[in-house]
Amino acid sequence: MSITIDKVALVLGMILMLVGLWGGFTRTNLLKIILSFSIFDTGLNILIVALGYLPGRTAPIIDGVVVAADNLATRAIDPVPQALVLTAIVIGFGVTALMLVYAMKLNQHRKSLDINHYTDLKW
Amino acid sequence: MEIFKLIMLSTLAVVMIISAVMAILSKEMPLAILASGAISLLASIFFLVLASPDVAMTEAAIGAGLTTFLFFIILRKTEQNKSEHEK
Amino acid sequence: MLVLLFGIFLFQILRLYHTQETLNPTAAYYNTNTPSEVGAANVVTAIVVTYRGLDTLGEVTVLFLTAMILGYILRQGGREKTEKDTTSEILITAAKVLIPGSIVLGVYVFINGHLTPGGGFQGGAIIGTAITLMILADPLHSLRAALLHFVESMSGFFYIVIGLAGLIFAGGFLDNRILPAGQLGDLFSAGAIPLIYSLIGLKVGTEISSIISNINETGNNTVKL
Numbered sequence: 001m002s003i004t005i006d007k008v009a010l011v012l013g014m015i016l017m018l019v020g021l022w023g024g025f026t027r028t029n030l031l032k033i034i035l036s037f038s039i040f041d042t043g044l045n046i047l048i049v050a051l052g053y054l055p056g057r058t059a060p061i062i063d064g065v066v067v068a069a070d071n072l073a074t075r076a077i078d079p080v081p082q083a084l085v086l087t088a089i090v091i092g093f094g095v096t097a098l099m100l101v102y103a104m105k106l107n108q109h110r111k112s113l114d115i116n117h118y119t120d121l122k123w
Numbered sequence: 124m125e126i127f128k129l130i131m132l133s134t135l136a137v138v139m140i141i142s143a144v145m146a147i148l149s150k151e152m153p154l155a156i157l158a159s160g161a162i163s164l165l166a167s168i169f170f171l172v173l174a175s176p177d178v179a180m181t182e183a184a185i186g187a188g189l190t191t192f193l194f195f196i197i198l199r200k201t202e203q204n205k206s207e208h209e210k
Numbered sequence: 211m212l213v214l215l216f217g218i219f220l221f222q223i224l225r226l227y228h229t230q231e232t233l234n235p236t237a238a239y240y241n242t243n244t245p246s247e248v249g250a251a252n253v254v255t256a257i258v259v260t261y262r263g264l265d266t267l268g269e270v271t272v273l274f275l276t277a278m279i280l281g282y283i284l285r286q287g288g289r290e291k292t293e294k295d296t297t298s299e300i301l302i303t304a305a306k307v308l309i310p311g312s313i314v315l316g317v318y319v320f321i322n323g324h325l326t327p328g329g330g331f332q333g334g335a336i337i338g339t340a341i342t343l344m345i346l347a348d349p350l351h352s353l354r355a356a357l358l359h360f361v362e363s364m365s366g367f368f369y370i371v372i373g374l375a376g377l378i379f380a381g382g383f384l385d386n387r388i389l390p391a392g393q394l395g396d397l398f399s400a401g402a403i404p405l406i407y408s409l410i411g412l413k414v415g416t417e418i419s420s421i422i423s424n425i426n427e428t429g430n431n432t433v434k435l
Contacts, residue, residue, distance in 0.1 A: 005128055009173060012136040014220045016143060016162075021216060023147035031152060031198065035159055038190060039143055042166050045182070049175055052237075055125075059174045060241060060253040061327060076253070078237040082175045083257040087269045089178070090331050090414070093185045094276040097421055100197045101280050104425075107201045176327035177254045180319075184335035189418065192342060196425055 009050035016043025030103045030113045034096065041092040045085050052081035128172055139165050152198055160191035250324040250403055258329070259403050267373070270413060274366060277417040284428040305347035312340035320411030321404060330407040334414025341419040345426055355423070358416045365413040372406055 020040030024033050060076040107113055139162055146158035163186030170179035240253060240261065250256040258266055320333025 003129065005125075005132060005172065008129065008132050008136060009169060012139065012169075014217075015140055017220070018217050019140070019143045019147065021212070025212065027147065029152075031194070031201075032147065032155065035155055035194070036147060038159055039146065039162060042162060042182075042186065045178075046166055046169060049170055049173055049178055052175075053173050057174065059176055059327070061176070062245065062251040062253075076241055077174050079240055079253045079257055080237055082178050082254045083262060085175075085178050086181055086254070086258060086331060087265060089181050089185055091269060091272055093190060094273055096190060097193055097280065098276055100193060101283060101425065104197050104200050105283065107204055111204065113201060175254075177252075177329065177332075180327055180332045181335070184332055184339070188339050189335060189342075192339075193422075193425075196422070200425070200428075 004055050006050045006053040006055075009046055009053075013043045013045075013047030013050060016040070016046065019043075028114050028116060030106070030115055031100075033115070034099045034103060037099070038092070038096055041088075041096075045088055045092075048081050048085050048088070052078035054078065132169065132172060135165050135168060153195075156191060156194045156198070159194075160187055163187040163190065248403070252324050252327065252329075254327075255324050255329050255403065255407070259406050263373075266410070267369075270366065270369065270410065273414060273417050274362075277362070277420055280421055281424050284424040301347050305343050309340050309344055312343070313337060316340065316411070316415065320407055323407040323411075324403045330410030331414055333411040335418065337411070337415030338418030338422070341415070342422050345419075345423055355420070358420050358423075362413055362416040362420070365409045365416070369406065369409045369413070372402060372409070376402070 017040055020036045020038075020043055023036030024040065027033055027036065054077045057075055057077045060079040060082075103113070106118065110117055142158045142161050146155045146162070149155050149158070163182060167179045167183040167187060170176075170182055240257060244250065244253045244256045248256045248260055316333045316336035318333075319328040319336060320330045323329035323333070
């Protein structure tokens with residue numbers, strides 16, 4: 001089993017996702033939990049982009065390297081995962097912004113960032 | 124060329140995992156936020172070596188810049204609130 | 211324990227993965243037909259704006275909803291009486307140089323989105339960062355919120371208008387053949403892609419700026435949710 005670049009990126013993406021999930025489940029500070037979700041998002045994006053890599057090829061843009069328009073099918077990598085990850089990064093930022101503002105509002109109510117103090121929804 | 128890329132990516136991967144664990148386990152918040160900013164920056168380098176310049180630019184602008192700044196401004200607002208309460 | 215289960219699931223994906231050698235048919239179609247159909251040199255931009263344009267519309271909607279929700283929640287706290295913070299001299303001087311350069315860079319990135327790597331989202335984030343620096347360097351200088359809201363609403367409105375024009379004049383919604391596709395590699399090529407991406411860039415930039423300025427100016431009244 002040869003080790004290529006995208007296998008390294010694949011393993012790294014998986015480890016980052018696992019670290020982010022573990023941090024999200026075991027920390028008690030609200031800001032630490034949101035930070036762990038942000039790390040989880042980054043790992044997921046690395047995973048998706050690593051799935052679209054073909055060895056020995058370059059980016060899907062027509063410029064000096066991929067000169068003619070009909071060279072793209074043999075000299076460029078898969079452009080679809082990049083388009084999906086572009087959207088995913090921006091939406092991840094939006095969700096993180098929402099989570100952070102809610103954490104700030106909760107802090108104004110109870111003056112504490114510890115999730116053990118917010119037990120209203122526990123049965 | 125391929126072996127050079129492989130060594131560089133492996134080194135960056137080890138640094139990223141160490142800073143991720145440090146971001147979760149540390150006791151001070153500014154250190155954790157800066158570690159997550161470093162993770163986003165190194166992920167942007169990863170995206171460049173994996174031949175996707177669009178994604179690298181987006182991750183560098185939004186992940187390493189705006190998310191770190193957003194965390195810091197919310198941290199300041201919650202610290203202010205806590206210090207007012209303890210007065 | 212849940213993490214262990216998820217780890218086993220991921221490990222199975224790792225075992226079944228093998229590096230591809232040739233493109234799968236969808237990617238081959240996008241790669242070979244983009245220069246002739248769309249006329250853009252950047253295939254990822256062509257996918258995001260024309261082939262999968264409806265996803266971009268969804269993303270713009272999500273960002274707009276986020277900005278609106280945060281504006282509503284943060285206005286309920288009341289405005290904070292900003293006392294004069296002493297910002298450092300280095301910051302004020304550096305901001306005078308960096309802000310115009312950053313705004314020009316952001317506009318360059320989203321206008322040339324179809325030729326070089328870049329596009330609306332990247333340029334919008336750069337403009338958002340420049341306006342954030344403006345807020346940081348001069349805390350008493352309140353942004354004119356009305357101007358930001360006006361630019362954001364007009365950008366979203368014109369985005370929908372161009373989409374509907376594509377529906378009336380050409381093939382489908384958000385088609386880019388309503389404007390002529392010139393020479394491959396020119397600035398005014400690829401139909402309506404520069405126009406669409408410029409509107410998206412302006413919209414994203416003003417949304418990020420309004421989020422940051424709302425967080426900065428919120429007060430401390432607890433809200434009755």
